Amino acid sequence: MKSDHPKADHPTREKILRATKDLLWERGFDAMSPRDVMARSGAGQGSLYHHFAGKLDLACVALAEMAAEEKASIESIxxxxxxxxxxxxxxxxxxxxxxxxxxxxxxxxxxxxxxxxxxxxxxxxxxxxxxxxxxxxxxxxxxxxxxxxxxxxxxxxxxxxxxxxxxxxxxxxxxxxxxxxxxxxxxxxxxxxxx
Amino acid sequence: MKSDHPKADHPTREKILRATKDLLWERGFDAMSPRDVMARSGAGQGSLYHHFAGKLDLACVALAEMAAEEKASIESIxxxxxxxxxxxxxxxxxxxxxxxxxxxxxxxxxxxxxxxxxxxxxxxxxxxxxxxxxxxxxxxxxxxxxxxxxxxxxxxxxxxxxxxxxxxxxxxxxxxxxxxxxxxxxxxxxxxxxx
DNA sequence: GTCTATAGGGGGATAGAC
DNA sequence: GTCTATCCCCCTATAGAC
Missing domain, CATH: 1.10.357.10 (Tetracycline Repressor, domain 2)
Known part of the structure; x- marks a missing residue:
């Protein structure tokens, strides 16, 4: 998958991930569409499918980031x-x-x-x-x-x-x-x- | 809603409900479509929308039946x-x-x-x-x-x-x-x- | 009551220009 | 890298004939 490749911090990519994490939390995976992600992030379809292989790939990367964010909170508890x-x-x-x-x-x-x-x-x-x-x-x-x-x-x-x-x-x-x-x-x- | 009205045991209606209960269990509400229900029950679109106001109504009635079926098992436990x-x-x-x-x-x-x-x-x-x-x-x-x-x-x-x-x-x-x-x-x- | 036809929208994804 | 245009499919629901 594309997301496994060396991923420089492209601002567009980050914006897409930010929007995906929000939507995943608000609506869940099934109810979140790539269109929603584009609308919220301001990125175009081309960018989305350039940086990610598809909806599942996008969600997996976003989910991994969400888990990393939770980690600190859990460790402090x-x-x-x-x-x-x-x-x-x-x-x-x-x-x-x-x-x-x-x-x-x-x-x-x-x-x-x-x-x-x-x-x-x-x-x-x-x-x-x-x-x-x-x-x-x-x-x-x-x-x-x-x-x-x-x-x-x-x-x-x-x-x-x-x-x-x-x-x-x-x-x-x-x-x-x-x-x-x-x-x-x-x-x-x-x-x-x-x- | 139609389903609140006096509901004689129409065989077609029963077939639709049977299929809906199965699909609700197998796939859940979102992932279950009226088309799936029609395909599994053998009933046509006309029958479905004649007996039920829509997908939500159909699911509510089916869910109530599922609950009733579980009731006996719970009471025995x-x-x-x-x-x-x-x-x-x-x-x-x-x-x-x-x-x-x-x-x-x-x-x-x-x-x-x-x-x-x-x-x-x-x-x-x-x-x-x-x-x-x-x-x-x-x-x-x-x-x-x-x-x-x-x-x-x-x-x-x-x-x-x-x-x-x-x-x-x-x-x-x-x-x-x-x-x-x-x-x-x-x-x-x-x-x-x-x- | 039940059928078929059709509507109007959104889904996920690709093509190809820039 | 990013954009727009486009594809094809399935969604839920309605219309109207039988």
């Missing part, structure tokens, strides 16, 4: 100098737009999910969080903050699911409070584990 | 004669096609979600499950099977989120095992609560 359980609480308390869904995982329902190229950035993003959660649980367990027989990986998956599932519930009921409730459940589990 | 925690375990252990997503909540990411008519069947379906979970937790709490200070509603939302979030993780990683892991976390919580 899970800063290793913080007490392990504090990291988890901070992750649960992270500000979210419950009705819009997760910036990355929101796209997990698109048809393009069958394409490995499309899936990768999303999977990596979720994996990173799950790893941070599992690490925090392990540290908490080893320091005696929670029960010694806790299953780090299963609980990490549960906490991540609580967040991602919370988005689903909030959207289905069209009520951000549903996300809050799911997170309250996760916090309660954290408290029970502490005892 | 949460049969009141079973021990409360057993009901929850049975719900977690329910057979699922992790890579395809939840029959109902899968559609929560569609654009049509903004339409209250479309949203209702999905929200009701999830609410029913959450209520059953909360009731089971309350009974378990009152009978002393779990801690007396457990928050039924928050934990019910958590368990439901574990399932719905598990679907998201499984799809993002394109690996059914991810769902299993999230459910293992939920089961572990159940065990911790039991202590």
């Amino acid at each position: 899970f800063a290793p100098e913080k007490p392990p359980l504090q990291r988890i609480e901070d992750y649960l308390a992270r500000e979210r737009d419950a009705l819009r869904g997760c910036r990355m995982a929101r796209l997990a329902n698109e048809m393009a999910m069958a394409e490995p190229e499309f899936r990768l950035s999303i999977a990596d993003f979720l994996q990173r969080i799950e790893d941070f959660l599992a690490l925090a649980l392990r540290e908490a367990r080893r320091s005696g903050a929670i029960a010694a027989d806790a299953d780090d990986r299963a609980l990490a998956a549960l906490f991540l699911s609580a967040v991602e599932g919370g988005f689903v519930l909030a959207r289905a009921h069209w009520d951000p409070e549903r996300m809050t409730r799911a997170l309250d459940g996760a916090r309660q589990v954290l408290n029970v584990l502490r005892k | 949460f049969a009141p004669e079973k021990p409360p925690l057993q009901r929850i375990e049975d719900y977690l252990a329910r057979e699922r096609d992790a890579l395809r997503g939840c029959r109902m909540a899968r559609l929560a990411n569609e654009m049509a979600m903004a339409e209250p008519e479309f949203r209702l069947s999905i929200a009701d379906f999830l609410q029913r499950i959450e209520d059953f979970l909360a009731l089971a937790l309350r009974e378990a709490r009152r009978s002393g099977a779990i801690a007396a200070d457990a928050d039924d509603r928050a934990l019910a939302a958590l368990f439901l989120s574990a399932v719905e979030g598990g679907f998201v993780l499984a799809r993002a990683h394109w690996d059914p095992e991810r769902m299993t892991r999230a459910l293992d976390g939920a089961r572990q919580v159940l065990n911790v609560l039991r202590k």
Whole structure:
């Protein structure tokens, strides 16, 4: 694909990517058309297909950039100098737009999910969080903050699911409070584990 | 809408609905076209638009039928004669096609979600499950099977989120095992609560 | 009730001039 | 590199005959 080639920072290319990231967040992959991208970026069709092989390629590159942007935020939440359980609480308390869904995982329902190229950035993003959660649980367990027989990986998956599932519930009921409730459940589990 | 009117069991209408339910499950709302419905049902365009006001109306009616079909299965899982925690375990252990997503909540990411008519069947379906979970937790709490200070509603939302979030993780990683892991976390919580 | 024909728009992508 | 013109297909819906 063209996007794999040496890519000098062409301003037009950047504008196209900026518009794509915005549209991906606002509408998702299926509902975003190359025409929309052209309109928002001000770039012409020629530029778009010169810099990218097609819609899927464009989305993959944009998605990878979105993931990179999220990375810093996640790493700050899970800063290793913080007490392990504090990291988890901070992750649960992270500000979210419950009705819009997760910036990355929101796209997990698109048809393009069958394409490995499309899936990768999303999977990596979720994996990173799950790893941070599992690490925090392990540290908490080893320091005696929670029960010694806790299953780090299963609980990490549960906490991540609580967040991602919370988005689903909030959207289905069209009520951000549903996300809050799911997170309250996760916090309660954290408290029970502490005892 | 036409579909609100007295609807004798017209065989053609039934065929159209059958095809719509199948396509809604296989492809989702956006990716399903009236043409697809016609092709699969064998009905012509005239029939489709005679019985339904349009694509959205058709999907709403089909969705309501899907919800009704799921209802029996859910009620059997949460049969009141079973021990409360057993009901929850049975719900977690329910057979699922992790890579395809939840029959109902899968559609929560569609654009049509903004339409209250479309949203209702999905929200009701999830609410029913959450209520059953909360009731089971309350009974378990009152009978002393779990801690007396457990928050039924928050934990019910958590368990439901574990399932719905598990679907998201499984799809993002394109690996059914991810769902299993999230459910293992939920089961572990159940065990911790039991202590 | 059901059919076929047709409309009007947007989808993703390519061609070729500049 | 970027532009405009153009292609062909599918979308949802309506019209009007039978």
